[in-house]
Amino acid sequence: MLRTRVGYAGGTTKDPTYHNLGDHVETIQIDYDPTQVSYAELLDVFWDSHDPTSRPWSRQYMSIVFYHDDEQRKLATETRDREAAGRRSEILTHIVPAAEFYPAEAYHQKYQLRQVPELMAEFSAIYPAAGDFVASTAAARVNGYLGGYGTFTDLQTALSGLDLSPEESTRLLDMVHALEN
Numbered sequence: 001m002l003r004t005r006v007g008y009a010g011g012t013t014k015d016p017t018y019h020n021l022g023d024h025v026e027t028i029q030i031d032y033d034p035t036q037v038s039y040a041e042l043l044d045v046f047w048d049s050h051d052p053t054s055r056p057w058s059r060q061y062m063s064i065v066f067y068h069d070d071e072q073r074k075l076a077t078e079t080r081d082r083e084a085a086g087r088r089s090e091i092l093t094h095i096v097p098a099a100e101f102y103p104a105e106a107y108h109q110k111y112q113l114r115q116v117p118e119l120m121a122e123f124s125a126i127y128p129a130a131g132d133f134v135a136s137t138a139a140a141r142v143n144g145y146l147g148g149y150g151t152f153t154d155l156q157t158a159l160s161g162l163d164l165s166p167e168e169s170t171r172l173l174d175m176v177h178a179l180e181n
Helices: 039-048 070-087 117-126 130-135 137-146 152-162 166-180
Strands: 003-009 025-031 064-067 094-097
Touching (some): 003 130, 025 064, 039 070, 064 070, 137 152, 152 166
Antiparallel strands (some): 003 025
16 A cells, blocks of 8 residues: 545535535545555455445445546446345445545544554654645555554564654554454
């Protein structure tokens, strides 16, 4: 995973915000290295991380997959059909062409990381500009580890590339270890 950003897409309202979403959907934008993780693997995480059979109570929270080309559309449709067969239920996820993505406000970015003030303070010192923090691969990875994605062993291998102090490295390791147990 290179980068993640939360934001809004799929609607026609120009420059949506959390308090003026218009007809957009809350979503995430993922930048990834296809030599490290495939689009199909990302779809597997998507299907496993929510209930695509439940009706959203508003458009803002609907289940949606945006695709960028015919191959992604095909994979999204195939995996949706696989999920429908496995769950024996209608999948309510929409599969639509990618539209303009509007990043959400800074305070919505990297939610899991923001819940750990000491780590957040360190990242704020490393990335004083909000845009740099949101675009940071290290912040995206730490946010993912804190959200339960990735193993303790993976983190041990990746830790030296995150530029954290020894104290915050230990804090992160302890937190991820606790998540696994």
